[in-house]
Amino acid sequence: xxxxxxxxxxxxxxxxxxxxxxxxxxxxxxxxxxxxxxxxxxxxxxxxxxxxxxxxxxxxxxxxxxxxxxxxxxxxxxxxxxxxxxxxxxxxxxxxxxxxxxxxxxxxxxxxxxxxxxxxxxxxxxxxxxxxxxxxxxxxxxxxx
Numbered sequence: 001x002x003x004x005x006x007x008x009x010x011x012x013x014x015x016x017x018x019x020x021x022x023x024x025x026x027x028x029x030x031x032x033x034x035x036x037x038x039x040x041x042x043x044x045x046x047x048x049x050x051x052x053x054x055x056x057x058x059x060x061x062x063x064x065x066x067x068x069x070x071x072x073x074x075x076x077x078x079x080x081x082x083x084x085x086x087x088x089x090x091x092x093x094x095x096x097x098x099x100x101x102x103x104x105x106x107x108x109x110x111x112x113x114x115x116x117x118x119x120x121x122x123x124x125x126x127x128x129x130x131x132x133x134x135x136x137x138x139x140x141x142x143x144x145x
Contacts (some may be wrong), residue, residue: 001050005128016128025128029120052104055092
């Protein structure tokens with residue numbers, strides 16, 4: 001079964017998933033946030049997902065960012081719509097910066113690096129990779145805040 005990560009945004013939402021063995025995180029797509037719930041419903045009908053992880057936007061000082069309330073509201077909708085799929089929060093600080101750096105180091109042309117949808121998808125992948133790393137190392141971080 002897969003783990004799915006969500007980089008929730010006001011306009012666009014990046015989505016990443018693991019392979020069925022949960023070894024590798026891959027960017028899946030970016031979805032218009034208004035179409036996110038129908039997209040997830042359709043995806044969950046096709047693929048078995050063990051757990052979902054959503055990036056919780058936090059400021060560098062540890063305080064919630066302005067998007068945190070929207071993320072928590074969406075998390076409530078998610079839990080109501082898909083009660084069988086556990087949902088964890090994961091600190092997404094600096095994922096956009098890391099995504100941009102990854103794109104630059106990967107040699108993507110400037111026009112591709114300006115593609116905000118691609119940045120969101122890569123950010124979701126980074127959230128998922130970090131989450132998997134932490135859980136593999138059995139670190140005692142409470143993801144359910």
